[in-house]
Each structure stands twice: as structure tokens, then as C-alpha cells.
Amino acid sequence: MLFIWLVTLLKKLLKINYMVKIFSVFCLIYLLNISTVQAQNFSTHQVKKGETIEALAKRYNVSLSQIYSYNPDAKEGLKPNTILIIPKSKTPQPKVTEIKELQGFKEHKTKRKETLYSLSKKYNVLEEDIKKYNKFLYANPLRKNDKIQIPIFKITEVVEEVKTNKTYTVLPKEGKWRVAYKFGITVKELEELNPDMGEVLQPGQKINVPNIDAAKEKTVDEKYSYYKVLPKEGFYRLKLKLGIEQAELEKLNPGLKESGLKAGTILKIPFNKAVAATEDRKENVDLATSITDFSTKHIAVMLPFRLNRVDFDSISGTKNSITRDPYLRASLDFHSGVLMAVDQLKALGVSLKVDVYDTKNQVSEVDYIIKNNNFETVDAVIGPLIAKTFQRAAVNLKPLHIPVISPIGNNLKLHDNVFQSKPADGLIKSRIINFVKADTLVNNIIIISDVKHTAVANELKREFNRATIVYSRKNKEGQDENYVVVDDIKNVLKPGKNIVFLETKNEGFASNVTSILNSLIQVENSQEKLKEISIVLATTNKNKAFEGDEISNEHLSNLQFHFATASKESKEEDDDLFIKQYTKAYKETPNSRAVLGYDLTMDTVLRLVTSSDLYMSVNEAPLTEYVENKFAYKKKLFGGYYNDTVYLVKYDDLSIVEVE
Known part of the structure; x- marks a missing residue:
């Protein structure tokens, strides 16, 4: 890296011709006793009239991003006689x-x-x-x-044309970062080699990789963690974040000493729980392309329709029953998604038998259903929706070893046959905390909380011991007034990047805080001697307080509001087959319950037709994703299975987008 630094420094400071610059560089290298090996990892190129960055990348057998990473000014265009730093390619050089x-x-x-x-x-x-x-x-x-x-x-x-790339067949469980690490490139460079590879790699997919010797290919050791270097991140920041000395990083990553740190590089590090939680897990398996079992699968769906309470005597009476009964509305929405999934599965060639039962939201009815129907041929049960009836169904079906999938709830007793599809609240909280921990550009962390969320504020303080807590103001009687004033926040902000956790379920307080934070964002102004103050809003619990009429979505977008969630938000304009078909069939866009019914049914059945059973699919399909939900089941040491993946999203230009 010293070689690069010297060239860059001379390019900026020396007001002499370029031949002298190059001569000076090599003189300094000699005087500072830089090793030949290090210098050999880079070369320089003096730009000639008419040369393009694409032609130079081809000539030196490197990617565009590699050249830009060492020569950011080149993005503005190449000027004759400019000196470029060219990293040495890992593959043979063309003549x-x-x-x-x-x-x-x-x-x-x-x-x-x-x-x-x-x-x-x-x-x-x-x-x-x-x-x-x-x-x-x-x-x-x-x-x-x-x-x-x-x-x-x-x-x-x-x-001379040289075979710089070769074809590689993606292995099971391999995502982009694993392949990039294996061949010593960044994920961005892998994407440049494969512009049509898609967001998710599939087993058996053919992609282009650097044409390096098999002996030089790296392997992913599951005993270690793997960390992607962020922009502007140096060894000192990594030491503060990961507690790892430069020498140890260079020992674990041969070649790092010569190449230096580069944004996007995948580093092998000692196992780190926080890093493991934020590793790129886009190892989704598209089960629809891996169907191997075309025998008929039998599933049962249990929902609290409570049809015995519905007034069927008139259309208006039926409508009123649906309007008044939240259980019936939820069941109908979920069931509409199930029906769409069944149609889609049939189109894929899946043979399916589906039994739908009305639990009436009664434990006794669940007992009656299981006792009076033959469940021995059932491959999986989806539902019931309510915790008490779900627990009874799971216990009754446990002797038959039938998997029972819970659509909602995350505080269930995980019997051996239980699949909890909704991620636990603790996972959602840890996802946003680990994300903030991984951000090395943060200068300051502030926790704003009302009195009811003191415990959460204190928990965040333990995670970020240098953070400042700002509580909502109280009246003379010591009661929470659910507001703060500008100076309460302004006095604890710092120049640079500030991350603010807001912990509340009070819509008024959320509106008060977001409005003040929005007003305190400051753009750098050298004439007025103002330093930049950027603010990113986050919360460990995204709830209705952040969705009310008092909340400005424009403010949330300006604050890049970040939060973790069990499901992402689909939109009518999304190019998704399910949304199009549902809208056509029902003349309205699907709500979250309908989407969950679709996603959960698709996942359950596709796991059954691509593995010997649902239990085995946990290992064979570690991560699946559909319209709004993704599923990565893990087994408790003594008990059932729980979904171990969530989305991290943010407000961006009045939309909610996933954070990569």
C-alpha cells in the first residue's frame, strides 16, 4: 500500500513532468527499502491520447472497479499523460x-x-x-x-487474446461472497464478470470467474467469520471494530500485505458473533427450480373462520359478519393467499391435496378435528393462527411426527414438530444493533426514549457504552410528557455521522423527535464554517407509532430511517407474478396476511417436493425467500425449529427498500 500512497502523493503534489514523477517514485521506494514483492503487485501506466478505461482493463487483465478503486479520478474520464496505478492481475497477462x-x-x-x-x-x-x-x-x-x-x-x-476467465459451476450453499472469496475478488468484481447472474446464485448455475490455478482457490472454513471491507476502512478502524491486529489479518489472509485493504474485499477473521450475524446470507435456494418429487403431497390448513357465527341469510348479513369478526377477516385473507399458492404449485407440476379446517378458535374443536380425521397421510399442517389452538394441534400431532408450521407468534413452546415461521423479537433487535456496530463511519450514537422504554434504552447503552441517552421530559408530578425540545438533542449531536435510536410506542413523541431531528441535519458550508451533521434514525421496535398520520414520511426518508422486520413491504408496482395474479383475481392488491398465506404455503410445499421431508429441508434449503418473507430454519438443541432470518430495511426517497 505504501507504493500506491507514494504514487498518489506525487501525482497530487509534484508540479513536474510525469517522467520525473515515475523516477521519484522508484527512488523513494528504493530509499524506504520497500520489498520487491510489494512493488510487483502494482504497475503504472501513462495514458495516451484516445485510450479508454475499458481498453486498459482488457490490456492489463483487470476489472474496471479495480482500476477505479486506485484511480477514482479516472471515473471523470482519462486525460493524456495521466499516470494510473494498475493492480497486477491474478490471471495470465495478455501479450x-x-x-x-x-x-x-x-x-x-x-x-x-x-x-x-x-x-x-x-x-x-x-x-x-x-x-x-x-x-x-x-x-x-x-x-x-x-x-x-x-x-x-x-x-x-x-x-493477444488470453483466456482470463473460466466457467465455474456454483455449488450448493454458495452465495456471491463465498465465490468471490474463493477466487480472490470482490463481490462487485464478480458481478462485473457476470452482469446477468441475478441477485441469488443457484446450485448448478454457470458463472465466469478469474482463470486462476485450482491450487490458488480459497476455501471457506466455517470455524471462522468472513468480513467485507467497507469504503474508507483501514487497519486501525478494523482493530477498533473487530479487535484484530494488522499482523493477524495479514497472517489469515495471504496476499493482504501486498495488496492492502480494498473496499469490498472479503477477509477471513477469527469467529465473531456480531460479524456472523451480519454476513451476507443471500444464499437463497430457488426451490421452484429444484423439484424432484412429483408424488402427491398432503397438507392441512387450520384457520379460525368461525363460520358458525356467520349470518348466511343475506348478503348484507354475511358482509356484516366479515366486518365485525377480526378472526374471520384474518382467516379469509390468509386463505386467499393459500389458494393462489396452490394454483402456482399446480402450474409447476406439483400434485397436491389440501384439507382446510375451521378451528372456530376453540381448543376443543382442534381436538375434534384431529380425532375425527385421518392425519397419518398428512405431510405438514399450516396453522392454527392463534397460540392456544396452535399449541394443542402441535401436541396432538407430535406422536405422528407431523410438522406443524405457525404463521404468527414467536413465543411458542417449540415441540420437536413445531416450525415457528415468524422470527423472534430478539432476533429483530439484534439485527439492527449488529448493523450499527458494523458501521465504522459512525461518530456518535444517541438513544432517545420515553419512560416506558427505559429498559430498552439501558440495554442499548450496554451495547454502546459511549452512547448518550435522552429521555422525554416530565411534568412537575414526574409524569412522562412524551416530548423533547430542540436543545435536548442539539447539545448531544456531533459533526459527522450520528445514529439515533428512537424507542417509543407513542405516535406524538415519535412525531416530535423525528421533526426535530430533521431540522438538525446540517450540510457542510466552508464559508459559514459549518461542519456536516448527518443523522440516521433507527429503532429496535418498528411499531404503529412510526406509521401514524402525525408522522412525516418525508422526515423519515431524510433521516434514512432504519429498522429490522420479519417481512418486507411489497408494492403494487413490483414486477411479481403473485401480486399481478392476486390483483387480477380479487380486484385489489394483497395485504400482508394474504402474502404470508402465499409465501408460507409455497415454502412448505416446495420444501416437501425437494427434500425427503420438511425436517431434512432445513439442511438442504438453508434460506428461501418469496414475495415478502424469507425462511431460514434452525433447530433448537432440545425442541423444534425457528426462523433465524429477518430483513433490514430503510426509508429511501419515500419508499422502503432493503439494506444490502
């Missing part, structure tokens, strides 16, 4: 041959002290070429007033 075509001559009358060497440099030709077209110079020295012909050549560089 470059120059072809010279004589275009004519320029007459030159020699002056005192001119030599063949000075003329060759002046006209950028070889001394031998000058002699070739002025044959008297073979026998006589160059004299003053000699009239000689200087040849003018058209020079064409021919770059």
Missing part, C-alpha cells in the same frame, strides 16, 4: 505487440548539441529508425546543420 506503419517523414535540421538520443526522445522514435532512413549516420556522427528525415509511424497495439 501486447506494437505494429509500426510508416506514414511519411518530417525534415529536421540539426542544431548544436543535438544528438540521436535527444532527437529520438523529441520525436518519440527509436535511434535505429532514424539511422535506417538516414544511412549516412551509420558511418558518420550527427553534425550541426545536417538535414535528416524523421520517420513518422502509425503505431497499433495488438493485444
Whole structure:
């Protein structure tokens, strides 16, 4: 990295010609005793008129992002005579041959002290070429007033084609970062090699990778964690964040000493729980492309329709029953998604038998359903929706070893046959905390809380011991007033990036705080001597307080509001087959319950037709994702299975987008 630093420094500071710059660089390298190995990892290139960055990337067998990472100014265009730092490629270098075509001559009358060497440099030709077209110079020295012909050549560089890339077949459980690490490149460089590879790699997919020797390919050791270097991140920041010395990083990552840190590089580090929780887990398996079992699958769906309470005597009576009964509304929404999934599965060639039962939201009815129906041939049960009836169904079906999948709730007793599809609240909280911990650009952390969330504020304080807590103000009687004033927050903000946790379920307090935070965002102004103050809002519990009419979505967007969630938000404009088909069938966009019914049914059945059973699918399909939900089941040591993945999202330009 010292080599790069020297070249960059000289490029900025030296006001002399470029040949002197290059000479100075190598003199400094010699004086500072930089190893030959380190210097050999980079070269320099003096840009010629008409050269493009694409042509240089091809010539030196490197990616565009590699050149830009060391020469950010090159993004604005190449200027003749600019010196570029070129990283050495890991793959064979193409052979470059120059072809010279004589275009004519320029007459030159020699002056005192001119030599063949000075003329060759002046006209950028070889001394031998000058002699070739002025044959008297073979026998006589160059004299003053000699009239000689200087040849003018058209020079064409021919770059020999070299197989720089090879085809690689993606293995099971391999995501982008694993493949990038294996071949010593960044994820961005892998994407540049494969512009059509898609967001998720699939087992058996053919992709392009650098053509390196098999012996040089790296393997992912599950005993370690793997960390992606962020922009502007150096060894000192990594030491503060990860507690790892530079020497240890270089020992675990051969070649790092020579190449230095580069944004996007995947580093092998000792196992780190926080890093493991934020590793790129986009190892989604598209089960729809992996169906192997076309025998009929039998599933049961249990929902609290409570049809015995519905007034079927008139259309208006039926409508009123639906309007009044929240259980019926939830069941109908969920069931509509199930029906769409069944149609989609049939289109994929899946043979399916589906039994739908009305639990009436009664434990006794669950007992009756299981006792009076043959469940021995059932492969999986989805539901019931309510905790008490779900627990009874799970206990009754446990002797038959039938998996029972819970659509809602995260405080269930995990019997051996239970699949808890909704991620636990603790996982959602830890996801946003680990995200903030991984951000090395944060200068300051502030926790704003009402009295009811004191415990959460104190928990965050233990995670971020340098954070400042700001509580909502109280009246004379000591009661929470659910507001703060500008100075309460302004006095604890710092120049640079501030992350503010807001912990409340009070819509008024959330509106008060977000409005003040929005007003305190400050753009750098050198004339007025104002430093930049950026503010990112976050919370460990996204609830209705952040969705009310008092809350400005514009403020949330300006504050890049970050939160973790069990499901992401789909939109009508999303190019998704389910949303299109649902809207066409029901004349309205699906709500979250309908989407969950679809996602959960698709996942359950696809796991059954791609694995021997639902239990085995946990290992064979570690992560699946559908319209709004993703599922990564893990087994408790003594008990059932729980969903161990959540989304991290943020407000961006009045929309909610996933954070990569």
C-alpha cells in the first residue's frame, strides 16, 4: 500500500513532468527499502491520447472497479499523460505487440548539441529508425546543420487474446461472497464478470470467474467469520471494530500485505458473533427450480373462520359478519393467499391435496378435528393462527411426527414438530444493533426514549457504552410528557455521522423527535464554517407509532430511517407474478396476511417436493425467500425449529427498500 500512497502523493503534489514523477517514485521506494514483492503487485501506466478505461482493463487483465478503486479520478474520464496505478492481475497477462506503419517523414535540421538520443526522445522514435532512413549516420556522427528525415509511424497495439476467465459451476450453499472469496475478488468484481447472474446464485448455475490455478482457490472454513471491507476502512478502524491486529489479518489472509485493504474485499477473521450475524446470507435456494418429487403431497390448513357465527341469510348479513369478526377477516385473507399458492404449485407440476379446517378458535374443536380425521397421510399442517389452538394441534400431532408450521407468534413452546415461521423479537433487535456496530463511519450514537422504554434504552447503552441517552421530559408530578425540545438533542449531536435510536410506542413523541431531528441535519458550508451533521434514525421496535398520520414520511426518508422486520413491504408496482395474479383475481392488491398465506404455503410445499421431508429441508434449503418473507430454519438443541432470518430495511426517497 505504501507504493500506491507514494504514487498518489506525487501525482497530487509534484508540479513536474510525469517522467520525473515515475523516477521519484522508484527512488523513494528504493530509499524506504520497500520489498520487491510489494512493488510487483502494482504497475503504472501513462495514458495516451484516445485510450479508454475499458481498453486498459482488457490490456492489463483487470476489472474496471479495480482500476477505479486506485484511480477514482479516472471515473471523470482519462486525460493524456495521466499516470494510473494498475493492480497486477491474478490471471495470465495478455501479450501486447506494437505494429509500426510508416506514414511519411518530417525534415529536421540539426542544431548544436543535438544528438540521436535527444532527437529520438523529441520525436518519440527509436535511434535505429532514424539511422535506417538516414544511412549516412551509420558511418558518420550527427553534425550541426545536417538535414535528416524523421520517420513518422502509425503505431497499433495488438493485444493477444488470453483466456482470463473460466466457467465455474456454483455449488450448493454458495452465495456471491463465498465465490468471490474463493477466487480472490470482490463481490462487485464478480458481478462485473457476470452482469446477468441475478441477485441469488443457484446450485448448478454457470458463472465466469478469474482463470486462476485450482491450487490458488480459497476455501471457506466455517470455524471462522468472513468480513467485507467497507469504503474508507483501514487497519486501525478494523482493530477498533473487530479487535484484530494488522499482523493477524495479514497472517489469515495471504496476499493482504501486498495488496492492502480494498473496499469490498472479503477477509477471513477469527469467529465473531456480531460479524456472523451480519454476513451476507443471500444464499437463497430457488426451490421452484429444484423439484424432484412429483408424488402427491398432503397438507392441512387450520384457520379460525368461525363460520358458525356467520349470518348466511343475506348478503348484507354475511358482509356484516366479515366486518365485525377480526378472526374471520384474518382467516379469509390468509386463505386467499393459500389458494393462489396452490394454483402456482399446480402450474409447476406439483400434485397436491389440501384439507382446510375451521378451528372456530376453540381448543376443543382442534381436538375434534384431529380425532375425527385421518392425519397419518398428512405431510405438514399450516396453522392454527392463534397460540392456544396452535399449541394443542402441535401436541396432538407430535406422536405422528407431523410438522406443524405457525404463521404468527414467536413465543411458542417449540415441540420437536413445531416450525415457528415468524422470527423472534430478539432476533429483530439484534439485527439492527449488529448493523450499527458494523458501521465504522459512525461518530456518535444517541438513544432517545420515553419512560416506558427505559429498559430498552439501558440495554442499548450496554451495547454502546459511549452512547448518550435522552429521555422525554416530565411534568412537575414526574409524569412522562412524551416530548423533547430542540436543545435536548442539539447539545448531544456531533459533526459527522450520528445514529439515533428512537424507542417509543407513542405516535406524538415519535412525531416530535423525528421533526426535530430533521431540522438538525446540517450540510457542510466552508464559508459559514459549518461542519456536516448527518443523522440516521433507527429503532429496535418498528411499531404503529412510526406509521401514524402525525408522522412525516418525508422526515423519515431524510433521516434514512432504519429498522429490522420479519417481512418486507411489497408494492403494487413490483414486477411479481403473485401480486399481478392476486390483483387480477380479487380486484385489489394483497395485504400482508394474504402474502404470508402465499409465501408460507409455497415454502412448505416446495420444501416437501425437494427434500425427503420438511425436517431434512432445513439442511438442504438453508434460506428461501418469496414475495415478502424469507425462511431460514434452525433447530433448537432440545425442541423444534425457528426462523433465524429477518430483513433490514430503510426509508429511501419515500419508499422502503432493503439494506444490502
